Amino acid sequence: MLKIILLLLCPFFLFTGSVLGDPVGSVPTIKDQNFVIERYVTGIENSPTTMAFVGNDILVLQKHDGKVRLIRDGHIDKAVLDVSVTNIGEQGMLGIATVDSTVYLYFTESTSDGGEPIAKRVYKYEWNGNELVNPVLLRDLPQTRPYHNGGAMVTGLDDSVYLILGDAGRYGKLQNHKTGEPDDTSVIMRIDKEKPYYAMGIRNSFGLAVDPVTGNLWDTENGDDDFDEINLVMPYFNSGWEVIMGPATQDEFSLLPGYEGYVYSDPEFSWQKPVAPTAITFVNSEPLAKFQNSVFVGDCIYGNLYKFALNSDRTEFVFTNPELQDKVVNMDESLDDIIFGTDFGCITDLEVGPDELLYIVSLSEGTIFRMIPQSMATTSTTEEDGGCLIATATFGSELAPQVQFLREIRDNTVLSTVSGTSFMTAFNSFYYSFSPAVADLERQNPMFKETVKIVISPLLSSLSLLQYVDIDSESEMLVYGAGIILLNIGMYFVMPLVVISKLKKKINKK
Template structure:
């Protein structure tokens, strides 16, 4: 999202729609629609403004919906719509790790981040020897923070994937969030010429990691300012000007895995954080460390973006709640208010009950392809129809009565997470039947019924048949032994 004009708010939808919130009301018609493919980590991903120009970052699909490129375009805002598009950059793309976060520096320079796009290019601390042979792509525009407008040298390299960029309003220094692999999500201060360390290092560097790092001229590594050892999928990052000293000048970060908003108090030099909790003073949230000091809000769903509004308050978008939240200090007179929704618009309806809690915990993030598939079936195939919507309402009544407790147990047990992934794998495969639905009530009912029956057969019928078979074998064995004994006769 991005503020334009006199408090107008442009909000991105993953399906390629740019929506306008004016005076707290979401207007019915998009101000821009671009063709994209809103699945996995593709879609309309980033927005920024500089002066009267607005910049967007989105995935361009081919005829089959596969990613062709990540494109950055510049538009003019005329107060009602985005006009006069100019293509600025065509970047590599994949179904995941496309980055897309954008920000504008104090000097008006526009920046964007792109992840590794699942490809191992030379700017992931691989060194020149990893550049692909002539005639093939060398992925030079992956794992970097780009100077978009005006263009220039890479601002940073070695970025695995990021969903958050912001500038400290006091020092003008860039900060980002970065998603780790199996561990070590990060918050980084990002000076010009920063090497974030991927793929040699995630989290605080070891001597071995430093030895593996490529020596890019003009780029220097530094450890992250904060690391979560267990992934939380940090996303948006921002600074607030509440007018309340307890919060002003702090860094705020959202996450996707737990729906939390974190607050980090800056040190006097504003190049790191200060913590009262002994467990966090090393800048790492290890297993068992209390996060109470830094968690200031929960229940926000998958946070995707944080911006500071003209009023100094924080505005947060939630992907899984389809909501824009305004965050105020408790001392403020106004209550926290979400932006208004347009009734009947399936793209912005509040979610019924929340996210896919069990699958999210099993796969570690709402951005996992399996979780994305569940959301796409729910939002694209079921909720737009009366029968599908009725089914989801009944399903949610049951599902959310037990799923939060199961998800909590999963987060505490890697073995349980692995078991759940194995258990739900057949169900995920069977749900591909719903891709055949064309949006009609009849097809939704027929395919939905077939999918339910298939799952009943897999999860109830097959185990029941196995139990009956075993019981039959057990019952048959004594009779066979008696018959053999009778044939033998007395000894």
């Protein structure tokens, strides 16, 4: 009898398959089979730009509303700071760096969110474990424009904090013109020291990194119509803008007036066709040991994560592809050799966490991804209590019979077959996108909890059908699994629709 019900429901299942598919968007892929990408936190609002760790917590900046959002235990928490920012174009909440519990922030300050800009400002705050307090204004940089405000910050091995700034539409000596006084544009500056600038001649940038082995500074730079760059930035570096972008030709180099004391050098890598490179990071941790001589770079246009191999003294990249020996991926050349991952959306930050894993912020996805070893991904779906967060909150305890029942179904019936396991893996990524929020709300609101209890009771009854059938083959698991899903679609979506349409008919007849 049950099989007949399941078969009757099957065409409906096929019909709704496309509607139900992939509710949280696609998960990025990487080329290394030993690692997988997980959606660590989703639903970050107002365009997340950069992030930093303070202890085990993440502080992530929301570009448009000037908020600093706390991410704790993998969940979105409250805003721990809310300032007013102008947010047109490349303005907003842009840069963060930490030295222990001191947090440095860079943003385009305004009198109200979305209002007229006052200045580009750097503040120092203290993190008290709960909020950002005791602001001190460190830098007041007047040249605010919708574009080329830079924003990446990084902390050096000596705890110096570096900030990179774009040209903000200025054309002076810092942009390699013969005239025009220095005005804090197109430079890398140290927050804790007055001038000299660390570097100059930079068009615009969203990426700074410090090599944990050498202490050397590296940046990414955005070209105009061509030649985005990655640079090794030694002290007194002149990147060449706005005479040179990408490797210099003889003619360009002869036209460079230069800036006293600063030395031009070519980028270590250039994309002739723009990709808008953003974050750059080195990884120096046990789980990522195989990448200890690599540099990761994200982009904003294609959603790519790139990986470059360092030479032995970590001052250049090495390439196996002859086309890249010139340190340029030219217009007609393939990105394949440097692409490590795809489909990240607009990457805005890369960071290695206290858990020694790589975190990837995507502005367009409102998501922080995490790259985890494959072994960790397998254990997290079977050993952790996947599938029981809502039930635990509803019935008060993990030991409640309803929760135990769900866990038994999952482990003994569903996970005992391959298709069941892959179903749970897919289900978990969907489930964890909303279940922590539902569980939190249940704990705060008893009325909501009672409502959830009533709503999921039919689900539990339908699952209990699985107890009365013997599932010992893959095909049976698929049939019963599909049946249970359909039964629930019927109960939660079709029944209310039928009731509503009948009510409508009744009303229309009157």
